[in-house]
Amino acid sequence: MRIAADLKVPLITLVGPPNSGKTTLFNLLSGKNYKTVNYPGSTVEYYTSRILSKYNIKAELVDSPGIVSLIPESIDEKVAVDSLYSHPKLGTPDLVITTIDSCQLSRHLLLPKQLISAGFNIIIVLTMTDILAKRGLKISESKLSKALDCDVVVLNGRSKQGIEELIQATNSNLERIGVTDKKNIVPYNSLENRKDLIDTFKEIEEIVNDVFENVREDEKIYLNSANRELKILQDGTTNNGFTPDEITLKIDRVLLHRFWGFLFFLIVMGITFTSIFWIAQPLMNLVDELFTNLNTLVLENFEPGWFTFLVSDGIISGTGSVLVFVPQILILFLILGLLEDSGYLARGAMLIDKPLSKIGLNGKSFVPMLSGFACAIPAMIAARTIPNRKERLFTIFIIPLMSCSARLPVYALLIAYLIPKDSAWLGGILLGGIYLLSTISSIVVAWIINKFSKRIFSTESSSSFILELPSYKIPKISAVINHTYNSSKQYILRAGPMILGFSLVLWFLTFFPNINPQVETRVLLPGKFRISNVPKDWNTHSHLI
Amino acid sequence: MRTAAELNYKEKGIISEIDFSHPSSKRIMEHGFTPGQTIELICKSTFNDPIAISIRGTLIAIRKSEAGCIKLK
Numbered sequence: 001m002r003i004a005a006d007l008k009v010p011l012i013t014l015v016g017p018p019n020s021g022k023t024t025l026f027n028l029l030s031g032k033n034y035k036t037v038n039y040p041g042s043t044v045e046y047y048t049s050r051i052l053s054k055y056n057i058k059a060e061l062v063d064s065p066g067i068v069s070l071i072p073e074s075i076d077e078k079v080a081v082d083s084l085y086s087h088p089k090l091g092t093p094d095l096v097i098t099t100i101d102s103c104q105l106s107r108h109l110l111l112p113k114q115l116i117s118a119g120f121n122i123i124i125v126l127t128m129t130d131i132l133a134k135r136g137l138k139i140s141e142s143k144l145s146k147a148l149d150c151d152v153v154v155l156n157g158r159s160k161q162g163i164e165e166l167i168q169a170t171n172s173n174l175e176r177i178g179v180t181d182k183k184n185i186v187p188y189n190s191l192e193n194r195k196d197l198i199d200t201f202k203e204i205e206e207i208v209n210d211v212f213e214n215v216r217e218d219e220k221i222y223l224n225s226a227n228r229e230l231k232i233l234q235d236g237t238t239n240n241g242f243t244p245d246e247i248t249l250k251i252d253r254v255l256l257h258r259f260w261g262f263l264f265f266l267i268v269m270g271i272t273f274t275s276i277f278w279i280a281q282p283l284m285n286l287v288d289e290l291f292t293n294l295n296t297l298v299l300e301n302f303e304p305g306w307f308t309f310l311v312s313d314g315i316i317s318g319t320g321s322v323l324v325f326v327p328q329i330l331i332l333f334l335i336l337g338l339l340e341d342s343g344y345l346a347r348g349a350m351l352i353d354k355p356l357s358k359i360g361l362n363g364k365s366f367v368p369m370l371s372g373f374a375c376a377i378p379a380m381i382a383a384r385t386i387p388n389r390k391e392r393l394f395t396i397f398i399i400p401l402m403s404c405s406a407r408l409p410v411y412a413l414l415i416a417y418l419i420p421k422d423s424a425w426l427g428g429i430l431l432g433g434i435y436l437l438s439t440i441s442s443i444v445v446a447w448i449i450n451k452f453s454k455r456i457f458s459t460e461s462s463s464s465f466i467l468e469l470p471s472y473k474i475p476k477i478s479a480v481i482n483h484t485y486n487s488s489k490q491y492i493l494r495a496g497p498m499i500l501g502f503s504l505v506l507w508f509l510t511f512f513p514n515i516n517p518q519v520e521t522r523v524l525l526p527g528k529f530r531i532s533n534v535p536k537d538w539n540t541h542s543h544l545i
Numbered sequence: 546m547r548t549a550a551e552l553n554y555k556e557k558g559i560i561s562e563i564d565f566s567h568p569s570s571k572r573i574m575e576h577g578f579t580p581g582q583t584i585e586l587i588c589k590s591t592f593n594d595p596i597a598i599s600i601r602g603t604l605i606a607i608r609k610s611e612a613g614c615i616k617l618k
Contacts, residue, residue: 070574107601108579198563201579244587244599252588252597252604262591304559350606354592363595363606385574464569464611466576469604500601 008057010174011090012051017108018066018101019470024098024157026063029055048090051411056169059174062090070188074387081188086166096122097166097465102132102139103245105211109204116148118186120368121177123169124152125162131245140211147207245471248343255347260510265351269370272335276328276373277408277431283327284408291320309511310504318503322496325375328405329491332374333484337368341475346354346467353465359443363388365395372402376492382445388463390453394446402433402441404473435522549578549593550614552586558617565612568580573585577601578615 016022030049047063065080072078086092096115100108115122126139135545148157151169243249255261298312339345345367353363364386371379379399386392403411411434414425552558560582563570577600578584585599595608 008572052579071575078549107603110575110577134577195565197574198579201574201577205581244602244604248604250588255589256590256597258589258591258593259563346606350595350597351605354590355610357608368614463608465570465606465608466569466572466611468576469597469606471603524574 008047010094010177011062011087011092012059012095012097013062013064013084013087013093014097014099016066016086017068017101017104017111020099020104020108020467021125022066022099022102022157023063024520025125025127025155026061027099028157028163028202029061029162032401038404039459044327048526057170057174060090062087069110070118071499072188073204076384078410079384081337085188087183089115094121094177095170096120097125097170098122098506099125099127100128102129103135106201106204109207110200110345112148112150113200113204114188116150116266118188119184121173122150123173124148125166125167126152126154127157129154130156130158133216138213138216140213143209143211143293147210162292169364214532248471252347255344256350257524261347262351268348270338272332272370273373273435275335276331276405280327280331280405284324287320287324291316291323294320294496295365306511310507314504315500318500318507321503322499325405326488326492328408329374329427330484330488332371333403333487334480336371337480337483338475341473341480342471346469348466350465350469357463357465360391361446362388362391362452362463363400365391365465368395368399369402372390372399374405375495376400376402376404378487378493380405391463393399394453395450398442398446399447401438401445403438439467547608547617548613549584549586549617550612552568552596552598552610552617554586554589556587557583557585559602560614561618564614564616567611570614571608571610573611576605577603580603584615 014022014026025045026049027050028218029356030047031052051057051059051061065076065078067077070081072081072476084093098112098115100112112124124144125142126144126410129138130298132138139154141152151173153162153166153169155166205356210338255264259262267461291471295312295316298308302311304350337344349363349366351363352366356363356365368379368382368386379402380396381394383395383399386395387497411431415430419427419430546561547558549558549560560578562580563574563578567573572596579589582600587597587599589596590606593609595606596612597604597606599605599614
């Protein structure tokens with residue numbers, strides 16, 4: 001029995017293919033400003049909220065991860081579909097609102113078609129109609145609504161035009177349905193086979209051919225000429241062949257160029273790492289100094305004793321060791337967010353797929369591996385978008401070999417110890433070398449595991465890389481910053497207590513066996529105050545974690 | 546018979562059938578690759594693989610081994 005049903009609150013779930021404007025709609029309805037993700041399949045957390053009170057609908061609203069079809073393939077898709085059918089906490093939705101990119105109507109209609117045949121009550125929201133209008137076309141809502149026998153609403157995510165209509169449609173649908181616990185939903189495994197998929201698409205094509213209308217008859221439409229061209233090719237068969245976004249194609253001519261594309265990719269990666277380490281460094285030093293000073297302040301002003309050491313070496317240094325990584329994590333999430341939102345991340349995955357497949361990985365391993373340089377744990381979670389089990393496990397095995405940011409202070413300490421002060425540039429090269437070595441070692445390890453993998457994974461489904469390359473767009477800075485803030489907060493809240501806890505345990509273990517702690521502890525923490533040219537270190541034992 | 550994997554740069558083709566025996570065939574069809582559709586090879590990756598194909602108004606990056614099950618007229 002779900003809670004929502006007890007309170008007689010209907011459950012509305014938002015479903016849609018990746019990049020269809022689903023999250024934007026969720027933000028509009030819930031008033032919460034979450035990020036709109038551009039890398040297919042990256043909405044992972046379920047955002048749930050009540051619909052804004054100004055819309056006067058009492059309903060629980062859930063945002064679900066983007067899916068292409070109701071028949072799942074990868075683990076994350078299975079999770080998404082399973083929870084759509086019956087969410088462990090929320091139950092089965094009373095109403096499904098599904099978003100569709102108008103420019104991709106013929107692809108995106110598959111999901112609503114499947115939802116209808118599964119028995120869900122749905123409302124279709126057409127997004128990006130403004131882009132379609134620029135091409136001189138519009139979709140007839142009434143025709144589409146009639147063809148699919150469900151409500152269709154046109155919504156402009158930016159101007160919020162159409163939201164009133166959506167609310168009205170939602171209200172009338174909820175009234176018609178009434179909240180019941182009994183729903184006749186067909187399980188997805190009995191939905192359809194490959195042959196049926198072709199038939200479904202045939203039906204969709206018929207609908208699509210019927211619903212498109214010209215904005216103005218006399219208007220010059222460049223698409224029409226393109227279509228005419230295609231029609232000759234298609235030999236009289238009907239055509240709904242839209243061309244992808246022109247500007248995207250132009251940019252891709254360079255960014256996916258065989259030579260310049262890869263060069264640009266390397267430059268982007270270079271800039272990413274440079275900023276993670278060089279821009280973050282002064283900020284990290286600042287945090288570091290702050291906590292070292294705090295530590296000294298406590299040590300100077302209080303009587304030396306176990307409690308003083310607990311506060312200074314345990315709590316203050318422990319907190320410092322959590323917060324010192326925040327600048328790096330902020331910068332990494334910011335850059336990843338910008339790349340993701342602009343649409344480049346999917347291209348990066350495409351460019352790196354071939355080299356990665358040589359060592360048993362997948363282009364989709366790229367983003368998790370990149371995140372692994374900041375922190376391994378969210379990186380491992382991100383690996384779930386890889387459909388092939390072997391490649392997914394490989395990626396997870398490889399991620400810890402990526403030098404995560406927590407190791408940076410240790411490297412800095414060692415480099416400061418080994419390199420004379422007057423040749424700091426040597427330190428930079430050394431640090432670069434460490435990162436190169438960590439990358440090379442992970443490649444070698446992956447290659448070795450790959451060699452023996454046949455013994456580990458005997459019957460394995462074939463490897464696959466099919467990825468939608470979204471149209472380029474200028475990233476929404478506010479959304480990226482918001483997401484960066486939320487991710488960093490999550491890091492502090494989730495990883496923070498763990499690191500602090502272990503830090504305290506280690507402090508306890510290094511402190512208490514000693515009879516004369518003032519002297520002995522310092523010796524036990526190797527090199528902490530002995531090496532003269534080492535920057536004031538805040539907490540060595542945290543790196544044991 | 547030619548397949549989508551054999552398309553040249555900027556070449557168009559019409560899908561005649563999808564090889565159902567290929568493990569990725571369902572996924573390929575779900576992305577809109579169905580018989581009768583016109584596709585165009587937009588670009589190839591640095592190592593010639595994967596390739597980016599335009600289908601139903603969007604770009605899909607796909608490995609050549611998988612594009613091989615898209616048979617053309």
